[in-house]
Structure formats: structure tokens, C-alpha cells
Amino acid sequence: MITLRIIGHHAIYPVSDVVRLFFGPIRMRDTGEIQADCDEDLEIISQLENIDIDGTKLQSQRLSTLINGKCICSTTIEELPLNREVKRSLYNALSIYTGRKFPWGSLTGIRPTVVAREVTSDTQLNHLYGVRSDKARLSIITASHEDEVMRKINKSSLSIYIGIPFCPTRCSYCSFPAHDMSSGTDTLNEYVEALLKEMELLQHLFQNIDSVYFGGGTPTVLTDELFEAFINRAFSLLSPNAGVEVTLEAGRPDTITKSKLNTAKKNGFNRICINPQTLNNQTLRNIGRNHSVEDFLKAYSDIRQMGFNTVNADLIAGLPGESYSDFTISLNTLAELKPENITVHSLYKKRTAMLSRDEVMKAVSMEDIDRMLQYSHNRLPELGYIPYYLYKQKDTLGGHENTGYSFPGDECRYNVAMMSDAYSVLAIGAGGVSKRVFSDRRLVRCDCVKNPAEYIRRVKEMAERKLRFFDV
Numbered sequence: 515m516i517t518l519r520i521i522g523h524h525a526i527y528p529v530s531d532v533v534r535l536f537f538g539p540i541r542m543r544d545t546g547e548i549q550a551d552c553d554e555d556l557e558i559i560s561q562l563e564n565i566d567i568d569g570t571k572l573q574s575q576r577l578s579t580l581i582n583g584k585c586i587c588s589t590t591i592e593e594l595p596l597n598r599e600v601k602r603s604l605y606n607a608l609s610i611y612t613g614r615k616f617p618w619g620s621l622t623g624i625r626p627t628v629v630a631r632e633v634t635s636d637t638q639l640n641h642l643y644g645v646r647s648d649k650a651r652l653s654i655i656t657a658s659h660e661d662e663v664m665r666k667i668n669k670s671s672l673s674i675y676i677g678i679p680f681c682p683t684r685c686s687y688c689s690f691p692a693h694d695m696s697s698g699t700d701t702l703n704e705y706v707e708a709l710l711k712e713m714e715l716l717q718h719l720f721q722n723i724d725s726v727y728f729g730g731g732t733p734t735v736l737t738d739e740l741f742e743a744f745i746n747r748a749f750s751l752l753s754p755n756a757g758v759e760v761t762l763e764a765g766r767p768d769t770i771t772k773s774k775l776n777t778a779k780k781n782g783f784n785r786i787c788i789n790p791q792t793l794n795n796q797t798l799r800n801i802g803r804n805h806s807v808e809d810f811l812k813a814y815s816d817i818r819q820m821g822f823n824t825v826n827a828d829l830i831a832g833l834p835g836e837s838y839s840d841f842t843i844s845l846n847t848l849a850e851l852k853p854e855n856i857t858v859h860s861l862y863k864k865r866t867a868m869l870s871r872d873e874v875m876k877a878v879s880m881e882d883i884d885r886m887l888q889y890s891h892n893r894l895p896e897l898g899y900i901p902y903y904l905y906k907q908k909d910t911l912g913g914h915e916n917t918g919y920s921f922p923g924d925e926c927r928y929n930v931a932m933m934s935d936a937y938s939v940l941a942i943g944a945g946g947v948s949k950r951v952f953s954d955r956r957l958v959r960c961d962c963v964k965n966p967a968e969y970i971r972r973v974k975e976m977a978e979r980k981l982r983f984f985d986v
């Protein structure tokens with residue numbers, strides 16, 4: 515077992531991120547110690563102390579990481595803010611001790627593109643954070659494309675997220691609060707009513723919209739009739755003008771019908787996401803999705819025939835049982851269809867998902883995921899795609915990233931508004947987190963109950979909370 519204590523500083527969360535990166539889930543003890551499972555017993559101390567410089571009275575601070583009583587890494591605080599220095603020291607010590615390095619080095623808990631904007635070169639990212647050179651270059655290129663998209667978004671406008679947290683079945687790797695519809699659809703009608711009620715109450719906020727994203731879950735899980743009634747009413751409340759970007763997440767191909775596409779087209783959706791995750795039928799069965807590759811190709815063709823010009827398709831690197839060559843075949847087959855956006859995720863796993871972390875670790879090699887992502891980063895630009903947003907999640911295996919690629923000019927503004935934390939986002943529906951960004955760049959969040967039944971009961975209260983949050 516690992517036991518980590520901190521002495522002389524309070525950077526417990528930064529330290530936890532690094533322990534999680536090396537050893538998986540952590541436990542925080544009442545004593546302030548952090549514990550994680552490990553085959554050997556390791557006592558780690560992260561310590562900050564004041565020191566005299568060369569025996570003079572001038573004070574500096576020294577940060578040390580000790581493992582089993584031996585100092586592995588010791589530096590004076592000079593280059594980075596304390597939180598980042600603490601992570602760097604612990605990361606370096608654990609790298610030396612375990613012989614393991616991660617592609618993003620000690621860069622955890624912060625978006626790589628944020629840090630990429632602070633440095634002058636990819637070499638500096640490597641020097642300060644241990645970021646591998648290919649990842650350093652990726653984050654710098656992505657930051658510059660993300661900046662271009664951000665220049666197109668009006669700071670005073672609002673992005674809106676409308677969430678339908680239901681799916682036809684639950685994917686084995688799912689860590690979102692999505693509800694499996696296989697046991698019945700009774701609550702869907704009531705949930706949609708509640709969503710429309712919330713939208714009516716929040717209608718004052720729909721004056722200056724930049725983008726709207728209907729996400730989930732899978733919004734197209736609604737029946738044709740319910741989808742049409744819901745979308746017609748939602749659009750009449752939103753009344754988006756021609757320049758507003760409106761995205762429909764139709765993630766599961768088995769939920770897409772011509773009727774729903776027709777409803778979406780008639781109302782003015784200008785982007786559709788369809789997410790095969792892999793183009794390998796065996797993997798699709800393994801992960802609990804009840805559609806096939808052929809279903810995806812059929813749905814994709816219907817989307818194009820209906821005249822949608824901007825399509826996003828997601829793939830996941832590291833699905834259980836998938837080899838490097840399975841992934842590259844999926845990527846190349848998907849790219850032949852020329853969707854305007856391809857998002858490459860790396861498998862993200864929380865304790866709530868059906869697969870345990872150990873099961874995932876056994877089913878997939880970290881090195882293979884790394885190779886899959888490297889392949890995407892090399893191959894997609896060859897095919898004309900540019901990376902325009904990038905983020906990491908805490909429990910992503912091996913500390914890998916998710917990257918959104920796009921043909922130039924087809925980037926999704928909602929994704930950038932949401933990921934950059936630079937714009938206000940109103941989230942409608944159960945589990946959505948609204949964000950408000952002030953002129954001094956301060957960001958505050960407002961959450962909403964996660965359980966759909968509770969949301970239905972408390973929808974008025976949730977709407978009033980958001981009206982107060984946005985000062986209406």
C-alpha cells in the first residue's frame with residue numbers, strides 16, 4: 515500500500531492527482547494522509563521547508579519528496595507556482611523510483627492547452643513538466659487552433675446545453691450519469707415535459723445565444739413522435755437565429771431514424787454527432803452497444819442524404835480487447851467517410867463504470883493506447899484534419915488525452931466554449947452544470963440534481979436557482 519503525507523504545505527489535491535496517475539484510485543484519510551493500493555509498502559512524504567541561502571538570512575523554500583525515508587527529489591521553488599512544483603517533485607520522484615514515465619508528465623488537473631499558452635516552446639513544456647515532445651507539440655498546435663475558434667465566439671453570448679441523460683443500453687465503459695432505457699421508457703415523457711418547463715422558465719436567457727448542444731446520454735433515444743414534439747417546442751422557445759450553431763448528439767446509431775433526422779433538419783440543427791466508438795463488430799458487442807458497424811454506416815449515409823453538412827464522429831482508443839491494428843482500421847475506415855469532425859477519446863474510467871479498472875488494465879495495454887493516439891495525431895493531419903480542442907480526465911488510463919479534430923472552419927464552437935472555461939454556459943436538464951464567467955475571468959458553477967426523477971419533482975426550483983445564478 516502507498517501512504518503519502520504532506521508536511522509544510524497544503525497542496526493535497528495536486529499531490530492526489532499524481533498518486534492517482536501512478537497507482538489508480540486513492541483514499542483520503544481523516545488524518546490527511548492519502549492511500550492507494552500497491553503491491554509493495556511505500557511511505558512517501560512531500561515536504562516544504564524554509565531554508566537559508568548560503569548561510570545568509572535570505573530565505574528560500576525547498577521542496578523534497580522522500581520515499582521510505584530516502585530523499586529522491588529535492589529542489590528550491592523557483593520556476594512554477596507551488597501547486598505545480600509539488601506535482602513536479604512528486605512526479606519526478608515516483609518516475610525515478612518506479613522507472614515509469616507518462617506522456618503528459620506532471621501535467622495533471624489542468625488543461626494542456628492552458629499551459630501551452632504560458633510557455634514559449636515545446637521544449638519548455640518538456641523541461642518544466644516532463645511532457646513528451648510529441649504531446650508538447652500537439653498541445654501548442656491545438657492551443658493555436660483553439661484560439662482561432664475562441665476569436666469567433668462573442669464573450670457576452672451564452673452557450674446552452676440541453677441534456678437527456680438516457681441511453682438505449684449502458685456501455686460497459688460508461689462513467690456518465692446516463693440511464694439505461696432497456697427496462698422501460700415511462701419516465702421519458704415526464705422528463706421531456708420537465709425539460710420544456712425549465713426552458714419556459716429560463717426563456718429570458720435565450721436572447722444572445724452562440725451555440726446550443728442537445729446532448730446526453732442520447733437525445734435520439736426518444737421515440738419519433740416524442741422527439742418531434744420535444745424538438746418543435748424547444749426550438750420555438752430558443753428561436754435561434756441563422757448564425758447559431760445547433761448540435762444534435764445522436765451518439766448511438768441504433769437510435770437514428772429518418773423521421774428524427776427530418777425533424778432535426780426542419781428545425782435547423784446544423785451539426786450532428788454520431789459516435790461509432792469503433793468500427794469493429796466484436797468490440798461493439800463486448801462493450802454492450804446493441805448496434806453494428808453496418809447500422810453506423812447506414813445511419814451515416816441517411817444523415818448525409820438528409821443534407822447535414824457537418825458531422826462529428828467519435829472513436830475511443832483503448833476499448834477492451836482492441837489491438838493497435840483494430841484501432842487504425844477503424845480510424846482509416848471512418849476517415850474515408852470524411853466526417854468534418856473526428857474526436858479521438860482515450861478510454862476513461864471511473865469506479866462507477868461496469869468495468870473495474872483492473873479489468874480494463876488487463877484488457878488493454880497502455881503502450882497500445884499510446885501508439886493509437888500517436889497514430890491519430892500523425893494520420894489525421896495528413897488527411898486534412900487539425901486538432902482544435904484537447905482535454906484530459908483524471909481517470910483516463912495512463913493519463914492520456916481526448917482530442918477534437920476538424921477540417922479547418924468546421925470546428926464546433928460549443929466544444930471550445932465548454933472546454934475552455936472562458937464562456938458562460940447554461941445547462942438545462944438533470945446533472946447539467948452551468949458556468950458563469952465574469953469580466954475578470956472568474957468562473958463560478960451552478961449544479962443541478964442528477965437523478966431524473968428528482969429533477970422532474972424539483973424542476974421549478976432548479977430553474978429559479980439558474981435565474982438567480984445568471985442575475986435575472
Ligand code: SF4
Pocket residue numbers: 680681683684685687688689690692730731732765766
Ligand atoms: S452512449 Fe455514452 S452516455 Fe450512453 S451509455 Fe454509452 S457511454 Fe454512456
